Amino acid sequence: MKTLNYSRALAAAFICVATTGAVTVARADIKDYEFQLVDQTIKAGPDRIITVRLVNKTTGKVVPDAVIFATRLDMAPDGMQEMATKVAPVPGTEPGTYRFKAIVSMAGRWQLSLGAKVQGETGTVESKLVVTAER
Numbered sequence: 001m002k003t004l005n006y007s008r009a010l011a012a013a014f015i016c017v018a019t020t021g022a023v024t025v026a027r028a029d030i031k032d033y034e035f036q037l038v039d040q041t042i043k044a045g046p047d048r049i050i051t052v053r054l055v056n057k058t059t060g061k062v063v064p065d066a067v068i069f070a071t072r073l074d075m076a077p078d079g080m081q082e083m084a085t086k087v088a089p090v091p092g093t094e095p096g097t098y099r100f101k102a103i104v105s106m107a108g109r110w111q112l113s114l115g116a117k118v119q120g121e122t123g124t125v126e127s128k129l130v131v132t133a134e135r
């Protein structure tokens with residue numbers, strides 16, 4: 001009986017090690033992902049569209065179907081973090097790009113903070129992007 005239990009435990013341990021190894025090889029790190037601005041500058045005004053892409057830095061490929069759960073747009077880069085505006089997601093034009101509509105009420109630098117989940121990855125992608133609004 002003892003021997004049987006021992007070999008079972010050993011088999012279980014072996015499977016565990018094998019699985020862990022496979023996962024480590026197959027899975028990219030969540031830190032390999034980042035959002036990038038498609039356009040660094042936009043025009044100030046109502047209903048402006050900010051377009052970003054989500055990139056896997058190790059492959060250089062864009063990543064579709066991320067779930068964006070946090071957005072914030074404020075003027076922190078120009079010392080006005082209390083000056084925040086509503087951000088509404090709008091459908092992307094191509095896979096891997098994500099678009100947001102916002103009222104950009106003032107010329108200057110705006111920080112877009114994004115939090116997202118990537119399919120098949122644990123953890124959260126968090127990016128802060130600075131977009132310049134021109135008059």
Ligand SMILES: [Cu+2]
Nearest residue numbers: 075080083106
């Ligand atoms: Cu401002």
